[in-house]
Amino acid sequence: MVQYNFHFVKRTMAVARTVAARAVGLLSSTQRNLAALAPAGASVASAAAFPGAAGSHPPSALPQPATATAFAAAAGGRRGLAGVVVHRPSPTNTAETPFDFSDENYAKIDTILARYPSNYRASGVIPLLDLAQRQAGGWLPLSAMNKVAKVLGMAPVKVYEVATFYTMFVREPIGKYHIQVCGTTPCMLRGARDIVAAATDEAGCALGATSEDGLFHVTEVECLGACVNAPMAQISSTTADPYVEDLTPDSMREVIRALRAGKDIRVGPQTERPGCAGPQGKTSLLGDVPGPYCRDLKAEG
Numbered sequence: 001m002v003q004y005n006f007h008f009v010k011r012t013m014a015v016a017r018t019v020a021a022r023a024v025g026l027l028s029s030t031q032r033n034l035a036a037l038a039p040a041g042a043s044v045a046s047a048a049a050f051p052g053a054a055g056s057h058p059p060s061a062l063p064q065p066a067t068a069t070a071f072a073a074a075a076g077g078r079r080g081l082a083g084v085v086v087h088r089p090s091p092t093n094t095a096e097t098p099f100d101f102s103d104e105n106y107a108k109i110d111t112i113l114a115r116y117p118s119n120y121r122a123s124g125v126i127p128l129l130d131l132a133q134r135q136a137g138g139w140l141p142l143s144a145m146n147k148v149a150k151v152l153g154m155a156p157v158k159v160y161e162v163a164t165f166y167t168m169f170v171r172e173p174i175g176k177y178h179i180q181v182c183g184t185t186p187c188m189l190r191g192a193r194d195i196v197a198a199a200t201d202e203a204g205c206a207l208g209a210t211s212e213d214g215l216f217h218v219t220e221v222e223c224l225g226a227c228v229n230a231p232m233a234q235i236s237s238t239t240a241d242p243y244v245e246d247l248t249p250d251s252m253r254e255v256i257r258a259l260r261a262g263k264d265i266r267v268g269p270q271t272e273r274p275g276c277a278g279p280q281g282k283t284s285l286l287g288d289v290p291g292p293y294c295r296d297l298k299a300e301g
């Protein structure tokens, strides 16, 4: 019995030593990961810079700068589609900037919110942000996001999270036409970079910037779901968001020239291609579907 207990204690201590050694290894590997994630010049050894890396709680996998400035620095100065990832108050964009929905839009809000159970009003955040953006002239002042939060009974930060995640929402004034060129793989393989170059050159602005005449703002976005007509772009304004598809650099320029001249643009493929048909044209679903049917839809009316 004594011998058995001796072996038990010995094995327990060996396990404890292994666990301790692994914990030390895990800690140093976490520190290495933090070092890799940290902005240039930052010290991961500094608990002030990365509070999650010290103390008794598990260290955070991401740097957690304490201030907005530090966050922007951690993002490497990365700009979102319509500004930096932090809010920068300007004379026309503060919490006090006047904004309230029009009577017409309040009626639309009633219609939108009727689609959701009364305890899920927050589900209407995207359509309400869209309404607010269109009413505000194509961008979302801070006060408009706060109004959406108030109408929906949400914490304002929850609304900011949505508005900063989706590229269709912009938080600084931009041009009249927001030209969003898809740069995801199918479009990129079909020449999206040439489309971006043509769009910025013709519009007279850099990528992510607004043209001097205030007409155009060009950004690159992720897949817009029209990959079969790649490359493509969406052109948003306060009234419509048409897709222009099967673009070439020349057709992209033509679209921008037409917008500048106040003319209607051709929506969809900018070639003679019908819809998204392949080179052989339409090859399936040419007539009535032959069945078998699981239900007699005609009999049911």
Ligand code: FES
Binding pocket: 182, 183, 184, 185, 186, 187, 188, 222, 223, 224, 225, 226, 227, 228, 230, 231, 232
């Ligand atoms: S990849 Fe461009 S629309 Fe899908």
